[in-house]
Every structure is written in structure tokens, then in C-alpha cells.
Amino acid sequence: MMVRLGTRRSALATIQSESVAQLLRDRGHEVELVMITTEGDTNRAPLETMGGTGVFAAAIRHALLAGEVDLAVHSLKDLPVQPEPGLVLAAIPSREDPRDAIVARDGLTLAELPQDAVVGTGSPRRAAQLNALGLGLAVRGIRGNIDTRMSLVTSGTVDAVVLARAGLARIGRTAAITEVLDPLQMLPAPGQGALALEVREDATELRAALAPLDDPDTRAAVTAERALLGALEAGCSSPIGALAEVVEELDGSLMISLRAFVGSKDGGFELRRSVTGPIEAAPRLGIELAQLLLQDGAADVIPPGAPPKPDAFPTHPEDLVPTNAAERES
Numbered sequence: 056m057m058v059r060l061g062t063r064r065s066a067l068a069t070i071q072s073e074s075v076a077q078l079l080r081d082r083g084h085e086v087e088l089v090m091i092t093t094e095g096d097t098n099r100a101p102l103e104t105m106g107g108t109g110v111f112a113a114a115i116r117h118a119l120l121a122g123e124v125d126l127a128v129h130s131l132k133d134l135p136v137q138p139e140p141g142l143v144l145a146a147i148p149s150r151e152d153p154r155d156a157i158v159a160r161d162g163l164t165l166a167e168l169p170q171d172a173v174v175g176t177g178s179p180r181r182a183a184q185l186n187a188l189g190l191g192l193a194v195r196g197i198r199g200n201i202d203t204r205m206s207l208v209t210s211g212t213v214d215a216v217v218l219a220r221a222g223l224a225r226i227g228r229t230a231a232i233t234e235v236l237d238p239l240q241m242l243p244a245p246g247q248g249a250l251a252l253e254v255r256e257d258a259t260e261l262r263a264a265l266a267p268l269d270d271p272d273t274r275a276a277v278t279a280e281r282a283l284l285g286a287l288e289a290g291c292s293s294p295i296g297a298l299a300e301v302v303e304e305l306d307g308s309l310m311i312s313l314r315a316f317v318g319s320k321d322g323g324f325e326l327r328r329s330v331t332g333p334i335e336a337a338p339r340l341g342i343e344l345a346q347l348l349l350q351d352g353a354a355d356v357i358p359p360g361a362p363p364k365p366d367a368f369p370t371h372p373e374d375l376v377p378t379n380a381a382e383r384e385s
């Protein structure tokens with residue numbers, strides 16, 4: 056089969072796309088990469104003012120729907136929670152380490168950074184959790200691709216930046232990491248470290264070719280995380296972290312443990328809660344945890360929206376396609 060894979064030009068996007076292209080070529084398919092420029096790549100304004108990280112996905116989804124390309128490889132955390140009519144996530148491969156990492160000057164860890172050290176991040180989620188640590192760090196908003204953000208440390212513009220470990224691993228830069236952050240301190244973005252392979256709904260042959268690349272445990276985990284995000288009706292400026300982990304019980308049954316953080320960007324308010332349940336209940340767990348957070352005051356830091364609709368989330372594992380609204384920055 057001949058597959059046109061639409062990709063952004065950034066190092067991370069092309070590496071992610073190329074890795075999936077190679078998997079398809081290994082299976083005897085022909086793959087051509089098609090470069091697509093998105094508003095997020097050309098406009099340097101803060102992502103929050105452009106409608107969040109969804110701006111990266113929008114142009115690529117448009118090309119998919121227009122039939123200009125057949126396949127897109129997204130960082131799942133950059134993909135809006137609401138499904139795009141006519142498109143499906145044909146595969147969610149096994150996830151990379153989902154944790155955030157610090158790249159700091161002089162090999163410093165977070166705890167070793169002095170009072171008032173400047174930490175760069177454009178993510179309200181990272182800012183909220185950094186500030187909530189109470190270390191006296193000065194969080195500064197930054198933007199740009201991974202290399203640009205790391206160069207701010209090298210140039211002395213900031214003392215440290217927070218980045219997804221997965222992105223650094225994919226571009227071969229884990230050597231620059233000075234500390235991988237424990238999720239107890241810094242919960243990653245919902246979907247962080249996972250890829251989403253998106254195709255047109257009617258692309259039967261391509262869907263079949265991609266199906267073996269799907270990892271059911273990863274799909275269940277990110278479904279729980281994204282169900283939480285959807286049920287919170289979170290906007291792109293809402294600082295929300297979530298991490299679902301699949302754990303095997305002694306009797307062999309698979310459970311999901313889902314943790315979440317909601318807080319104010321200045322660190323003045325923070326809420327951490329968790330739930331555990333069977334893997335089949337992934338979407339419902341996300342909604343349950345969202346309700347728990349809302350009961351305990353999360354609504355104060357999340358713009359009000361429609362109440363969660365449990366019916367929007369089928370409980371059958373084969374149907375674990377995230378629905379509902381909202382996105383936010385990494």
C-alpha cells in the first residue's frame with residue numbers, strides 16, 4: 056500500500072513520523088512524508104492565545120480530511136480531546152516514559168537550584184506544579200521547539216527548563232537531562248509520551264495495517280487521562296496534570312491507577328487526587344476522578360463548562376475512543 060504521511064517540520068515531529076513510516080515500510084508498505092506548516096509553527100504568540108496546542112493538529116487534520124495525506128502521527132498530548140468527525144485514532148503505540156524532566160545549568164536538580172532561580176516553561180500545568188513546590192523559583196513563560204528551549208539554558212537566559220522526557224528521548228537529547236521529575240511532584244500532561252496515529256475513518260486497509268501497532272494498555276491509560284480532561288471541560292490555560300498506570304494484580308487482572316493534579320498557575324491552590332479501577336473502566340475512571348476534583352474545589356481554577364456526560368464514554372474496551380471537549384497546553 057502507498058501511504059502519504061503528513062508531518063510538521065520540527066525535529067520531534069519528523070522523527071516521530073519517520074519512526075512510524077519505518078514500521079510501515081518494514082511491513083512492506085510504501086510511505087512518503089508530506090511536510091505541513093501549521094499556525095503554531097509560524098506564529099510566535101503564546102499558544103494560549105491561539106487556542107492551545109490544538110493549532111498544531113488542526114492543519115494536519117485538515118490535510119487528512121481533504122485527502123492530501125492519509126496518515127498523521129501526533130504527540131497525543133497535543134491532540135484536542137474532542138474527536139474530529141471523519142477521523143479515527145487507528146493506533147496508539149506503546150508509550151515512552153511519560154515523566155517531565157529538568158534541563159538545568161551546571162547539572163543542577165530542582166532542589167539544588169537557588170532561591171529565585173529562573174525556570175522557563177510555557178505550560179500552565181508545569182508552572183502551577185513548580186510554584187506549588189514552594190522552592191521560591193521564578194517561573195518564566197517561554198516558547199519554541201525543544202532545541203530552542205534548551206538553548207535558553209546554555210545561553211544563561213534561564214537557569215533551567217522543564218521538558219517532556221519522551222521528546223528529549225526521541226530527538227536523542229536525554230544526556231542533557233539533570234533530573235527526571237517524580238510524578239508526585241510533577242504530574243505530566245494527559246497523553247504525554249504517547250503517539251496517536253490518525254487516519255480517515257473510511258481508510259479500511261490502512262486501519263488494518265496500523266492495528267498491530269496499537270498497545271491496549273497505553274490506549275486504556277491515555278483514555279482515562281483524556282476522559283478526565285474532557286470531563287473537567289478544561290481550557291488550554293487550565294493547569295491539569297494526569298497520569299494513569301496499568302498495574303497487574305496478583306490474580307492477573309489489570310487495574311488502572313489514575314492520579315491527577317489541578318491547581319492555580321501561581322501555586323496558591325493545588326489539588327491532587329487519585330482513583331483505581333479495572334482497566335475496562337478507563338473512561339469512567341477519568342470521569343469519576345474529575346467529579347472528585349470538582350467536588351473538592353477544582354472548579355475554582357477551571358473555567359466553567361457543561362457538566363460531564365457519562366454516556367459520552369462507552370465502557371467497552373474496544374470502544375475506548377476519547378470523546379468530549381477541551382485541550383490545554385503541554
Ligand SMILES: NCc1[nH]cc(CCC(=O)O)c1CC(=O)O
Pocket residue numbers: 108130131132133201217218219220221222223246247248249250384385
Ligand atoms: N508541547 C510540545 C510537545 N508535544 C509533545 C512533546 C514531547 C513528546 C511527548 O510528550 O509525547 C512536546 C515537548 C515538551 O512538552 O517538552
